[in-house]
Amino acid sequence: MSSWGRAAAVGLCAMAMASWAAVLPEGLAELGRPATEGEVAAWDIDVRPDFVGLPPGSGDVWAGEEIWLAQCASCHGDFGDSNEIFAPLVLGNITEEDITAGRVASLTDPAVTRTTLMKVPTLSTLWDYIYRAMPWNAPKSLSPDEVYALVAYLLNLGYVVDDDFVLSDANMAETQARMPNRNGMSLNHGLWSVSGAPDVSGLACTADCDVAVNVTSSLPAYAMNAHGNLAEQVRDWGPYPGLWTERGRETTEEPEQLAAGGAVIEAVVAPEAALNAGGCSGCHQMAGQLVGPGFDAIRAKYAGQEHAAYLRDKIVNGGAGVWGSMPMPPMPAVEEDALQQIVAWLTAGEE
Amino acid sequence: MALDAEQGQLQAAPESFLPKDLVEDISRDGINPGRRSLLRGAFTAAAASLVAPALRADDDPDIVNLPSWTRSLGKPVVANPYGQPSPYEANIVRRQSPGLTRTDQSSVSFTPLQNLFGMITPSGLHFERHHQGWVDIDPRRHRLMINGLVDTPLVFTMEELLRMPSVSRIHFLECGANTGLEWGNVAVPTVQYSHGMLSASEFTGVPVSLLLERAGFDRQRATVLLAEGADGSSMTRTINLENALDDALVAYGQNGEMLRPENGYPLRLVVPGVQGVSWVKWLRRLEVGDKPWATKDEVAHYVDLMPDGTHRQYTSIQEAKSVITAPSGGQKLLKQGYYDITGLAWSGRGTVEKVEVSVDGGRNWRPTRLEGPILPKALTRFHYDWVWQGEVALLQSRVTDSTGYIQPSRAQLVDVRGTRSIYHNNAIQTWRVSADGEVQNVQLG
Numbered sequence: 001m002s003s004w005g006r007a008a009a010v011g012l013c014a015m016a017m018a019s020w021a022a023v024l025p026e027g028l029a030e031l032g033r034p035a036t037e038g039e040v041a042a043w044d045i046d047v048r049p050d051f052v053g054l055p056p057g058s059g060d061v062w063a064g065e066e067i068w069l070a071q072c073a074s075c076h077g078d079f080g081d082s083n084e085i086f087a088p089l090v091l092g093n094i095t096e097e098d099i100t101a102g103r104v105a106s107l108t109d110p111a112v113t114r115t116t117l118m119k120v121p122t123l124s125t126l127w128d129y130i131y132r133a134m135p136w137n138a139p140k141s142l143s144p145d146e147v148y149a150l151v152a153y154l155l156n157l158g159y160v161v162d163d164d165f166v167l168s169d170a171n172m173a174e175t176q177a178r179m180p181n182r183n184g185m186s187l188n189h190g191l192w193s194v195s196g197a198p199d200v201s202g203l204a205c206t207a208d209c210d211v212a213v214n215v216t217s218s219l220p221a222y223a224m225n226a227h228g229n230l231a232e233q234v235r236d237w238g239p240y241p242g243l244w245t246e247r248g249r250e251t252t253e254e255p256e257q258l259a260a261g262g263a264v265i266e267a268v269v270a271p272e273a274a275l276n277a278g279g280c281s282g283c284h285q286m287a288g289q290l291v292g293p294g295f296d297a298i299r300a301k302y303a304g305q306e307h308a309a310y311l312r313d314k315i316v317n318g319g320a321g322v323w324g325s326m327p328m329p330p331m332p333a334v335e336e337d338a339l340q341q342i343v344a345w346l347t348a349g350e351e
Numbered sequence: 352m353a354l355d356a357e358q359g360q361l362q363a364a365p366e367s368f369l370p371k372d373l374v375e376d377i378s379r380d381g382i383n384p385g386r387r388s389l390l391r392g393a394f395t396a397a398a399a400s401l402v403a404p405a406l407r408a409d410d411d412p413d414i415v416n417l418p419s420w421t422r423s424l425g426k427p428v429v430a431n432p433y434g435q436p437s438p439y440e441a442n443i444v445r446r447q448s449p450g451l452t453r454t455d456q457s458s459v460s461f462t463p464l465q466n467l468f469g470m471i472t473p474s475g476l477h478f479e480r481h482h483q484g485w486v487d488i489d490p491r492r493h494r495l496m497i498n499g500l501v502d503t504p505l506v507f508t509m510e511e512l513l514r515m516p517s518v519s520r521i522h523f524l525e526c527g528a529n530t531g532l533e534w535g536n537v538a539v540p541t542v543q544y545s546h547g548m549l550s551a552s553e554f555t556g557v558p559v560s561l562l563l564e565r566a567g568f569d570r571q572r573a574t575v576l577l578a579e580g581a582d583g584s585s586m587t588r589t590i591n592l593e594n595a596l597d598d599a600l601v602a603y604g605q606n607g608e609m610l611r612p613e614n615g616y617p618l619r620l621v622v623p624g625v626q627g628v629s630w631v632k633w634l635r636r637l638e639v640g641d642k643p644w645a646t647k648d649e650v651a652h653y654v655d656l657m658p659d660g661t662h663r664q665y666t667s668i669q670e671a672k673s674v675i676t677a678p679s680g681g682q683k684l685l686k687q688g689y690y691d692i693t694g695l696a697w698s699g700r701g702t703v704e705k706v707e708v709s710v711d712g713g714r715n716w717r718p719t720r721l722e723g724p725i726l727p728k729a730l731t732r733f734h735y736d737w738v739w740q741g742e743v744a745l746l747q748s749r750v751t752d753s754t755g756y757i758q759p760s761r762a763q764l765v766d767v768r769g770t771r772s773i774y775h776n777n778a779i780q781t782w783r784v785s786a787d788g789e790v791q792n793v794q795l796g
Contacts, residue, residue: 139483198756205716230681281455
């Protein structure tokens with residue numbers, strides 16, 4: 001940690017030169033009040049790599065698996081290996097040699113998918129993050145014992161601990177000492193401090209510079225429209241209009257029936273605000289499977305007011321087994337207005 | 352009012368041609384596509400009823416035939432209580448890169464740099480990066496706590512923070528992953544997607560140094576701060592105390608108004624020169640410490656993978672970088688002749704000293720004109736006079752900052768860092784102009 005020490009020393013130097021006067025303006029000390037112990041405890045939940053801040057508790061791999069399947073698998077997969085929503089957490093590609101060395105050797109191989117467990121050097125981080133931010137749609141709902149169990153299960157998936165392992169505040173440090181990439185981080189760079197030294201710098205040459213000017217990479221024609229029609233993403237008047245990259249349509253005119261002012265059937269509009277606020281769009285998208293089924297499939301299957309009560313129950317209380325193995329978590333936080341809008345839309349049927 | 356016979360007969364204002372219920376609908380809800388086509392029909396009918404003036408061959412009809420807006424009563428005040436851009440600017444919005452993320456809550460939207468001017472990003476076009484969605488916070492119920500290595504842990508209300516001495520400063524805000532898609536090869540078509548995780552605003556708030564002074568922080572032991580958000584993710588990042596005491600702000604203002612919710616309303620950390628992830632939004636707590644926290648976004652993300660398999664950790668500073676924003680990828684030069692090549696330059700270590708432009712892929716460089724004011728850790732706009740004669744051109748810009756650092760080429764950067772580090776790609780950007788004026792994102796080698 002020598003470079004960290006250097007960075008810290010720079011910090012101390014800067015403090016001596018801090019621009020604000022050490023004397024506060026008169027009266028300023030009356031703004032703000034002391035925080036109570038309970039207030040600090042409620043918010044200061046961070047856990048450092050030296051485990052300052054870690055609450056006592058314990059949990060085993062089996063308990064972790066049970067919580068995982070109920071609360072985590074819908075996004076991360078049963079074995080933490082899903083690439084559907086987030087990058088995989090573990091893929092079973094960490095070796096005993098990696099754990100011994102504290103360096104994941106396959107990080108040099110571009111063909112190997114980088115997982116969370118291949119990167120993270122500190123067990124404290126997994127604990128801290130799961131406790132503060134997971135599950136995705138209900139952060140801070142897990143107890144310390146549940147977090148210990150989940151971390152134990154994750155480590156077990158990565159072959160870091162055995163099936164009968166129990167993780168607790170007492171063995172966090174010795175377990176952290178088995179983290180596969182614990183020696184894989186470098187502080188030897190100039191990007192921590194504003195006065196750090198750059199590792200790369202450009203040429204000052206201004207005339208007849210010896211540089212390669214062959215085009216080695218550009219977007220192939222078929223990919224030019226991958227971000228949508230560029231002509232519609234750039235100011236369409238002025239010196240630089242956008243390139244027309246959409247095939248099969250030659251003009252920006254509105255579709256025939258609109259331009260003619262003819263009968264345009266008002267589609268039932270998706271209650272996007274409600275879907276977003278309710279957390280639905282974290283797992284469902286308009287068309288096609290994401291974590292859960294697409295809204296298009298749900299609307300097709302449950303068109304008709306007779307399905308309203310059923311869908312309402314599924315949203316509030318959750319469900320499983322209808323669309324595949326991913327359980328739908330209960331969504332008790334969806335407000336009543338939003339719930340009504342969502343159910344009405346889901347059951348409205350296609351126009 | 353006397354009328355020349357050639358100008359035709361004065362007609363009632365076009366509003367009178369619109370059905371009354373349509374006018375009321377539009378006043379209430381604005382123009383949707385259906386109404387737009389109805390409007391178009393009404394205007395066509397109105398135009399047809401006018402006697403067209405005599406138009407000579409070299410007359411511009413947009414001058415000679417007075418347009419409807421010149422012959423009608425305009426709209427009233429507060430038609431839009433919060434002003435909106437012209438409908439003719441509807442293309443210029445934040446956009447997502449399709450397929451980049453699988454959820455919209457942990458995602459990013461990019462600033463349309465290709466069509467912006469000057470050194471400030473309109474607040475509604477500031478890029479977004481959320482890790483677990485964005486939230487609407489009631490400012491009356493928001494608190495800032497300062498704890499850790501301090502004499503007394505403190506709690507501030509927003510009312511108290513707004514009473515404290517404030518400063519307003521213009522700074523750029525760039526995501527550490529900006530241009531991250533372009534490490535291996537060209538992946539996106541326009542500057543919006545290649546460089547659009549970049550914005551700049553005037554931020555107003557209280558210096559962090561003042562708040563730490565108020566709390567009585569431990570000068571002997573303190574080296575770092577932890578910043579923490581009030582949203583579901585309660586995002587945490589370790590901040591270098593050097594930055595925090597130098598010019599960091601606890602900010603509530605952005606471009607003269609309160610922060611937008613997507614940008615952290617009512618309170619965010621501003622750490623000039625440092626990558627965006629450290630500018631924690633919806634800020635609820637600052638903790639003074641003596642060791643870094645190794646938070647999730649300091650070990651699993653925002654770590655830069657090097658060719659030897661190590662990850663650089665706590666990479667924070669955004670080194671000097673520049674990009675030509677117009678003309679840029681996906682645009683087209685319609686005719687030959689004069690063009691103002693313009694773009695942005697910035698440095699997380701100080702001010703922009705100079706920007707040079709090359710039109711031949713970096714063989715020859717010419718100085719550019721810098722637009723003032725040139726401020727530290729802010730965007731500086733540059734201009735270069737160019738006469739395009741239909742030749743194939745390779746446009747590049749290169750910044751030198753106040754430390755003497757020169758922006759590297761992509762080849763120089765890749766030579767040291769490889770192509771897998773995702774973060775901190777500040778390479779020189781190349782736009783290829785074809786003989787027919789089409790501008791394309793390319794890499795050279």
